[in-house]
Amino acid sequence: MKILYLLVMIINLQLYANELSISTKAEQGPMTLSENFKLSKKYSIPSGWLLANACSGCHGTNGAEMDNEIPPIVGLDKVTFISMMKSYKKKKPSKSIIMTIVAEPLTDKEIKVMADYFSKQRVQEWTKSNWNKDVKTPLWAKKEQGDTNAK
Amino acid sequence: MLNKRLSRRDMLKFLTLCGLSMVPLDISASSKTSMKKARIVIVGGGIAGASAAKYLRLLNPFVHITLIEPKEQYIFCPGSNEIFPGWKSVKDLTVSYSSLKNRYQIKIIKDIALKIDYKNKQVSLARGNSLSYDKLIVSPGATLDYERVEGYNLKLAQSRFPAAWHVSPQTLLLKKQILSMRKGGTMIVSIPKPPYRCPPAPYERATFIAHMFKKHNPTAKVLILDSQDRFVFDNVYPYYWEKYFNFGRKDALIERIRPKDGGHITKLDAKTQTLIGQNGEKFKGDILNIIPPHKAGMFALNNALTKGDWASVEYQDYSSTKKRDIYILGDTIESAPMPKTGYIASNQARVAVQAINDELLNRPIGTPFIVNNCIAMVEKDFGMTLSEIFRYAGRGKQLKERSYIPGVDKNKLQQKMLGVLAEDWQENFRRSVFA
Numbered sequence: 001m002k003i004l005y006l007l008v009m010i011i012n013l014q015l016y017a018n019e020l021s022i023s024t025k026a027e028q029g030p031m032t033l034s035e036n037f038k039l040s041k042k043y044s045i046p047s048g049w050l051l052a053n054a055c056s057g058c059h060g061t062n063g064a065e066m067d068n069e070i071p072p073i074v075g076l077d078k079v080t081f082i083s084m085m086k087s088y089k090k091k092k093p094s095k096s097i098i099m100t101i102v103a104e105p106l107t108d109k110e111i112k113v114m115a116d117y118f119s120k121q122r123v124q125e126w127t128k129s130n131w132n133k134d135v136k137t138p139l140w141a142k143k144e145q146g147d148t149n150a151k
Numbered sequence: 152m153l154n155k156r157l158s159r160r161d162m163l164k165f166l167t168l169c170g171l172s173m174v175p176l177d178i179s180a181s182s183k184t185s186m187k188k189a190r191i192v193i194v195g196g197g198i199a200g201a202s203a204a205k206y207l208r209l210l211n212p213f214v215h216i217t218l219i220e221p222k223e224q225y226i227f228c229p230g231s232n233e234i235f236p237g238w239k240s241v242k243d244l245t246v247s248y249s250s251l252k253n254r255y256q257i258k259i260i261k262d263i264a265l266k267i268d269y270k271n272k273q274v275s276l277a278r279g280n281s282l283s284y285d286k287l288i289v290s291p292g293a294t295l296d297y298e299r300v301e302g303y304n305l306k307l308a309q310s311r312f313p314a315a316w317h318v319s320p321q322t323l324l325l326k327k328q329i330l331s332m333r334k335g336g337t338m339i340v341s342i343p344k345p346p347y348r349c350p351p352a353p354y355e356r357a358t359f360i361a362h363m364f365k366k367h368n369p370t371a372k373v374l375i376l377d378s379q380d381r382f383v384f385d386n387v388y389p390y391y392w393e394k395y396f397n398f399g400r401k402d403a404l405i406e407r408i409r410p411k412d413g414g415h416i417t418k419l420d421a422k423t424q425t426l427i428g429q430n431g432e433k434f435k436g437d438i439l440n441i442i443p444p445h446k447a448g449m450f451a452l453n454n455a456l457t458k459g460d461w462a463s464v465e466y467q468d469y470s471s472t473k474k475r476d477i478y479i480l481g482d483t484i485e486s487a488p489m490p491k492t493g494y495i496a497s498n499q500a501r502v503a504v505q506a507i508n509d510e511l512l513n514r515p516i517g518t519p520f521i522v523n524n525c526i527a528m529v530e531k532d533f534g535m536t537l538s539e540i541f542r543y544a545g546r547g548k549q550l551k552e553r554s555y556i557p558g559v560d561k562n563k564l565q566q567k568m569l570g571v572l573a574e575d576w577q578e579n580f581r582r583s584v585f586a
Contacts, residue, residue: 022389022390022393023385023386023558024386024387024390024558024559025386025558026386026555026556026557026558027386027554027555027556027558028553028554028555028556029552029554030488030553030554031542031551031552032553033553035551035553036540036542036551036553039542039543039544039551042544042545043518043543043545044517044518045518046517046518046519046520047505047517049210049505050501050502050505050517050519050520051520053206054498054501054520054521054522055522056497056583057498057522057524057579057580057583058524058526058576058579058580059579060579060582060583061205061209061583061586065579065582065583068575068578068579069571069572069575070572070575070576070579097536097557097560097565097569098526098536098538098569098572101536101538101555101557102522102524104538104555105540105553105555106540126582126586127582127586128250128254128586131250131582131585131586132246132247132250132585134247134249135224135242135245135246135247136223136224136242136245136247137240137241137242137245138224138226138242138245140320140323141240141241141242141323143323144234144240144241144323
């Protein structure tokens with residue numbers, strides 16, 4: 001009886017602790033990785049253009065954004081691209097958490113198609129330096145307080 | 152004629168300029184003629200519409216592309232919470248349409264699209280004339296449904312209780328209220344039930360504002376009234392709040408009320424500056440920042456493209472399930488399990504324009520592929536990230552999601568690097584759509 005009482009106490013304490021502590025664990029789902037890979041086999045592979053430009057939101061159109069911390073991927077040779085992506089998938093150089101989680105659900109075939117696409121693109125910065133030179137401050141924002149604007 | 156006619160030589164020159172000379176032009180003579188005549192009209196020049204215009208041009212140098220957009224310039228929402236602490240100005244987030252116009256030969260019409268004449272395949276404009284289309288892309292964004300919170304409306308949002316959920320004069324009004332709030336006052340951020348634009352944005356806003364209060368009004372409080380139990384990055388924000396804002400304690404700079412405790416707001420009493428929860432719970436605040444529930448853009452609602460609050464589409468190509476030759480993109484569609492984000496809108500646009508191009512060339516439509524990536528800031532030297540992939544699961548079916556959201560990293564450098572990358576990401580993203 002005493003043991004049972006103790007057990008209940010321990011379980012209660014743990015529940016209480018769970019309620020209080022804040023979880024900082026990674027969240028993943030709802031598909032498992034293997035469900036994700038299985039589903040990818042059910043339909044034809046997306047085009048190289050589509051797969052490669054899904055990267056454009058971060059790496060720029062055709063992977064050719066060149067002037068900041070996010071590296072360009074345009075023109076990368078296939079072997080390098082594939083080996084980098086595969087090492088991200090294995091979580092090996094964990095210094096890029098972003099690429100580790102981006103590469104994880106991609107199939108080897110998808111990575112190959114991306115590699116093929118990027119390797120064939122001309123290495124040339126996509127964005128022209130004057131692309132947004134003619135932008136104007138909206139009239140209503142002219143009086144915006146700039147005092148805290150220091151970066 | 153919508154666009155000036157371009158010769159094949161002009162187009163080859165244009166392709167070379169774009170760095171696309173290695174794209175093979177496998178276009179047969181017959182489909183070339185039909186393609187030259189193809190008129191693609193896009194309603195709405197936000198992230199989805201602008202992406203559709205640019206990336207369709209990259210796929211196809213011949214089609215006529217017309218973008219209908221009433222505003223002179225576009226202001227990005229991603230990054231706009233940084234306007235409050237002054238890390239960004241409105242101008243930093245503003246882009247012009249000149250690259251779309253000049254580099255990608257998109258005809259821009261500054262007007263408001265009104266009605267679709269489905270029979271004659273025309274769309275009417277506010278100034279009176281109509282445009283003919285072969286394919287119409289509908290990307291009007293989401294409508295903020297202020298009145299779904301009883302007692303709230305656009306007029307109140309523009310005067311006393313700014314929602315500031317799109318970048319507008321409301322944004323600067325809210326900033327002014329934050330900077331001039333009485334010492335020890337309470338600012339309320341009320342979060343609607345999803346789907347709303349950018350799921351982590353309300354928590355980001357609350358966090359940035361808590362930073363401001365910590366500096367110049369440390370006894371103040373940000374009170375989050377939440378319509379949802381779990382939220383994106385709830386494996387990061389509460390940790391940070393606990394560490395820097397005493398979250399969970401009495402003197403906390405941020406407090407969060409869950410739905411079971413009245414966090415889901417249904418009513419505003421403007422007179423007493425009080426928000427009322429679904430069981431009559433009352434929350435009084437010095438500043439009320441009510442993020443209103445959303446619904447489809449008015450253009451979609453007014454043209455019989457919606458089922459309930461949202462436009463309905465086939466996820467293989469984003470074609471309307473209700474009308475032929477109509478494609479609907481971005482925040483205006485029923486998109487579960489995809490959240491409403493700019494990143495997703497731009498990827499939806501690429502899926503749709505590839506499908507449109509395939510159809511014009513009599514090729515089978517391919518498999519869609521949607522990714523959502525986000526690099527966000529808790530503060531300048533503390534970033535976080537998530538990655539989601541949405542896979543095709545067959546015609547008529549929702550896409551299937553695989554997502555990964557890392558928790559807090561013990562390595563502070565990692566978190567700091569993500570903060571730096573968040574800024575770069577925003578700039579690259581803006582360029583990927585408009586440059």
